[in-house]
Amino acid sequence: MESQRQILEGETASDNISQDEVLPNKSRVTVVGSGNWGSVAAKLIAFNALKLSSFHDEVRMWVFEETLPSGEKLSDVINQTNENVKYLPGIKLGKNVVADPDLEHAVRDANMLVFVTPHQFMEGICKRLVGKIREDAEAISLIKGMEVKMEGPCMISTLISKQLEIDCCVLMGANIANEIAVEKFSEATVGYRQNREVAEKWVRLFSTPSFMVTAVQDVEGVELCGTLKNVVAIAAGFVDGLEMGNNTKAAIMRIGLREMKAFSKLLFSSVKDSTFFESCGVADLITTCLGGRNRKCAEAFARNGGKRSFDELEAEMLQGQKLQGVSTAKEVYEVLSHRGWLELFPLFTTVHEICIGRHPPSSIVEYSEHKPK
Amino acid sequence: MESQRQILEGETASDNISQDEVLPNKSRVTVVGSGNWGSVAAKLIAFNALKLSSFHDEVRMWVFEETLPSGEKLSDVINQTNENVKYLPGIKLGKNVVADPDLEHAVRDANMLVFVTPHQFMEGICKRLVGKIREDAEAISLIKGMEVKMEGPCMISTLISKQLEIDCCVLMGANIANEIAVEKFSEATVGYRQNREVAEKWVRLFSTPSFMVTAVQDVEGVELCGTLKNVVAIAAGFVDGLEMGNNTKAAIMRIGLREMKAFSKLLFSSVKDSTFFESCGVADLITTCLGGRNRKCAEAFARNGGKRSFDELEAEMLQGQKLQGVSTAKEVYEVLSHRGWLELFPLFTTVHEICIGRHPPSSIVEYSEHKPK
Numbered sequence: 001m002e003s004q005r006q007i008l009e010g011e012t013a014s015d016n017i018s019q020d021e022v023l024p025n026k027s028r029v030t031v032v033g034s035g036n037w038g039s040v041a042a043k044l045i046a047f048n049a050l051k052l053s054s055f056h057d058e059v060r061m062w063v064f065e066e067t068l069p070s071g072e073k074l075s076d077v078i079n080q081t082n083e084n085v086k087y088l089p090g091i092k093l094g095k096n097v098v099a100d101p102d103l104e105h106a107v108r109d110a111n112m113l114v115f116v117t118p119h120q121f122m123e124g125i126c127k128r129l130v131g132k133i134r135e136d137a138e139a140i141s142l143i144k145g146m147e148v149k150m151e152g153p154c155m156i157s158t159l160i161s162k163q164l165e166i167d168c169c170v171l172m173g174a175n176i177a178n179e180i181a182v183e184k185f186s187e188a189t190v191g192y193r194q195n196r197e198v199a200e201k202w203v204r205l206f207s208t209p210s211f212m213v214t215a216v217q218d219v220e221g222v223e224l225c226g227t228l229k230n231v232v233a234i235a236a237g238f239v240d241g242l243e244m245g246n247n248t249k250a251a252i253m254r255i256g257l258r259e260m261k262a263f264s265k266l267l268f269s270s271v272k273d274s275t276f277f278e279s280c281g282v283a284d285l286i287t288t289c290l291g292g293r294n295r296k297c298a299e300a301f302a303r304n305g306g307k308r309s310f311d312e313l314e315a316e317m318l319q320g321q322k323l324q325g326v327s328t329a330k331e332v333y334e335v336l337s338h339r340g341w342l343e344l345f346p347l348f349t350t351v352h353e354i355c356i357g358r359h360p361p362s363s364i365v366e367y368s369e370h371k372p373k
Numbered sequence: 374m375e376s377q378r379q380i381l382e383g384e385t386a387s388d389n390i391s392q393d394e395v396l397p398n399k400s401r402v403t404v405v406g407s408g409n410w411g412s413v414a415a416k417l418i419a420f421n422a423l424k425l426s427s428f429h430d431e432v433r434m435w436v437f438e439e440t441l442p443s444g445e446k447l448s449d450v451i452n453q454t455n456e457n458v459k460y461l462p463g464i465k466l467g468k469n470v471v472a473d474p475d476l477e478h479a480v481r482d483a484n485m486l487v488f489v490t491p492h493q494f495m496e497g498i499c500k501r502l503v504g505k506i507r508e509d510a511e512a513i514s515l516i517k518g519m520e521v522k523m524e525g526p527c528m529i530s531t532l533i534s535k536q537l538e539i540d541c542c543v544l545m546g547a548n549i550a551n552e553i554a555v556e557k558f559s560e561a562t563v564g565y566r567q568n569r570e571v572a573e574k575w576v577r578l579f580s581t582p583s584f585m586v587t588a589v590q591d592v593e594g595v596e597l598c599g600t601l602k603n604v605v606a607i608a609a610g611f612v613d614g615l616e617m618g619n620n621t622k623a624a625i626m627r628i629g630l631r632e633m634k635a636f637s638k639l640l641f642s643s644v645k646d647s648t649f650f651e652s653c654g655v656a657d658l659i660t661t662c663l664g665g666r667n668r669k670c671a672e673a674f675a676r677n678g679g680k681r682s683f684d685e686l687e688a689e690m691l692q693g694q695k696l697q698g699v700s701t702a703k704e705v706y707e708v709l710s711h712r713g714w715l716e717l718f719p720l721f722t723t724v725h726e727i728c729i730g731r732h733p734p735s736s737i738v739e740y741s742e743h744k745p746k
Contacts, residue, residue, distance in 0.1 A: 174623040184617055185738035187624045210738075212624075244557050246663045250547040251560045251585075254656035261650070273646060277634070282655055283627035290619045290663075365558035365583075 026056040029205065030110035032125065033117040033142075034063040034078070034099065039088035040177040041116050041142060044206050046094030052204060057096045060110065064117075065101040075099040091181045104132045111137050112205070115160060119145030122156055126163035139168040140190070140202050144226040145324055148331040152338075153267065155223050157191075167195060169202055170219055172226035173279035174287040183210045189280035190215040191222025214278060220268040221275035225260060229285045230325035231332060232256030234351050236289035237298025238361045248365060252347070253289050257282065259345050263332070266341070293318055294325035301354075302361035310355060326355050399429040402578065403483035405498065406515075407436040407451070407472065410550040411489040412461035414515060417553070417579050418487065419467030425577060430469045433483065437490075438474040448472040464554045477505045484510050485578065488533060492518030495529055499536035512541040513563070513575050517599040518697055521704040526640065528596050530564075540568060542575055543592055545599035546652035547660040556583045560652035563588040564595025587651060593641040594648035598633060602658045603698035604705060605629030607724050609662035610671025611734045621738060625720070626662050630655065632718050636705065639714070666691055667698035674727075675734035683728060699728050 029049060031042045042061045049055040063075040068086065070077075077085050078099035082092050100106035103125070107113060111134050117125060122143060139160050147154045157168040173188030180186050188206065190213055192199035199215040207213045216222060235256055239249045257276060264271040275281055289295055297313050304313075310326050333352040336342045342349045353359045402422060404415045415434045422428040436448040441459065450458050451472035455465050473479035476498070480486060484507050490498060495516060512533050520527045530541040546561030553559050561579065563586055565572035572588040580586045589595065608629055612622045630649060637644040648654055662668055670686050677686075683699050706725040709715045715722045726732045 174620050174627070176618065176620045179618045179620040184621050185624060186620045187627065245549065245552045246660045247547050247549045247552040247559045248557050250656040250659040250663070251558060251652065253659055254547070254560065254650070254652060257655060258650060276650070277627070277631060279624065279627060282630060283623040286623040286626055286659065287619045290623070
């Protein structure tokens with residue numbers, strides 16, 4: 001596999017040189033973010049940027065600069081070793097990836113911007129980028145999560161679109177970064193609003209023989225799948241912690257999928273049922289409910305009978321990372337409560353109420369009485 | 374839970390007595406079959422037959438008679454102990470379950486027939502029952518599997534309907550019998566053809582506080598879910614055996630669900646997408662791909678690099694039971710081959726070709742090249 005890939009890279013790199021003169025308008029890609037998933041995204045993109053003549057070889061990656069224990073700068077080490085030693089150790093990103101600690105400089109020449117940072121940083125990043133990007137830039141967001149504001153939930157793709165006045169697609173799916181990094185077979189879904197051609201360009205940029213990407217015209221549906229599945233993973237973790245078995249777990253996952261679909265469709269009437277059959281829907285839900293830190297911490301929470309808080313378990317189990325599922329459950333609860341929808345979403349509602357200690361973990365299966373109409 | 378249930382039973386049993394005189398036309402239920410799942414079905418039904426006044430208290434269960442090692446007859450022991458000591462030991466079925474080794478006698482008075490035998494026995498059973506059942510009888514099939522004949526696949530519900538000239542619903546779902554027997558929360562789906570009222574009656578007969586049943590008007594879709602998911606479980610088992618990780622497993626399960634949907638819709642244009650979101654669809658698929666003997670044997674097959682046949686592994690691991698997934702994969706392959714659809718169903722096709730040794734187990738993820746249009 002590796003050698004075949006290297007042969008491919010070699011061949012197309014030389015192809016590119018000759019076509020460079022013929023095609024001056026190659027797309028230039030910048031990845032904004034360099035964590036675990038961002039680094040894997042850069043690796044996928046770097047592979048295709050070399051192989052496909054419509055993309056400029058060089059892929060820029062904005063690195064939030066850190067000083068490593070060795071005293072070196074993370075961006076310098078990435079550029080010297082071709083490896084993100086902190087967030088994706090052991091994986092070569094491709095020699096055409098250039099780490100850049102200067103955000104504005106990193107995006108300046110790019111017409112394709114890939115956003116893949118923790119979601120709470122996006123508002124600040126967008127503000128810094130206003131007026132600093134190319135006029136013809138297109139964006140894609142790989143960020144899971146949403147901002148709940150007074151006027152309702154705001155998707156990250158919408159935030160990017162509005163603040164930067166550019167089109168923004170999303171890419172979501174059953175994507176455990178480390179498995180994709182070692183080229184295990186996987187799939188993903190690109191969600192787009194209007195422009196099918198732009199979506200196809202994103203698909204070409206990300207697809208590899210072991211990473212199959214499909215485009216669907218449903219940006220909100222795809223993005224909400226990526227966000228809401230973490231709430232279902234909390235519920236699945238409770239079932240695991242209570243040792244209720246695979247039947248119950250499958251039932252809870254199915255009810256979770258139903259609520260993901262219903263919630264998305266109530267928020268955005270354009271959301272399509274078929275989106276939930278894509279990788280971003282059922283497949284990502286399965287992956288997240290089988291492994292993943294949301295499931296794992298929720299399992300520990302239930303094993304302790306809810307007597308140790310999520311904050312405590314997070315601190316102990318996740319080395320400072322925060323559980324997205326717990327905060328998303330809270331945000332979803334706020335939306336449901338504000339709109340009078342709590343009774344329509346017994347699983348989402350119950351997950352939050354268990355997280356805050358209002359109910360015991362076992363109540364996750366007791367809402368059958370509250371079956372929605 | 375148990376005490377609450379006993380209270381309920383007590384209350385409604387006495388209710389029944391008073392209403393018995395008012396409602397002489399109570400429905401009488403017979404369960405045809407008394408294996409593991411059949412015994413659990415009898416337990417669920419017995420609970421409701423006592424509780425609901427529209428059903429006669431007594432539930433008859435046809436037992437394929439066996440002599441136990443003790444020398445006693447299985448049906449006698451069930452009637453003495455209230456327990457199917459061979460196929461569901463440790464679980465009380467309800468005192469109102471009457472085991473009957475005489476098939477024709479068992480069905481004679483029933484207007485509601487629940488079929489739950491191995492699928493290869495159904496043709497013979499139907500032949501024996503022609504002219505022996507009540508004219509107003511309704512049937513439901515809990516049997517997974519299909520018969521492939523020269524003229525195409527024949528669903529078990531269709532076999533029952535045609536041979537006995539009665540309406541036949543189906544009940545499928547994420548139903549590991551032993552978990553339902555101990556009242557762990559679970560769901561199921563009733564599929565019906567036309568008559569919503571009859572479907573609702575079946576829903577009432579099976580539903581308990583821990584077993585939630587939903588009716589959908591799509592008998593073929595529900596039944597094909599129950600059949601085809603075993604093929605996907607074989608694929609999932611290969612992924613497990615090759616230790617490809619949760620991402621790949623989720624992708625394979627998703628592709629499997631897509632092929633289940635596409636195959637069902639090509640065979641029966643009436644099949645609905647929404648059926649695959651029900652318990653019979655995504656939830657049963659998850660349960661079967663997490664546990665279950667199809668997945669387990671396929672995992673062992675892949676770990677042995679395909680060098681030990683399924684027949685050998687079955688004999689070693691399943692104490693004489695046959696793997697439904699392997700034979701269903703063969704039947705599906707025959708249909709695909711006969712209709713020229715092989716290329717449209719790379720996963721179903723590849724599963725069969727791996728099972729018969731034409732390809733190695735690792736080829737399960739290599740069909741990405743053959744992505745259907």
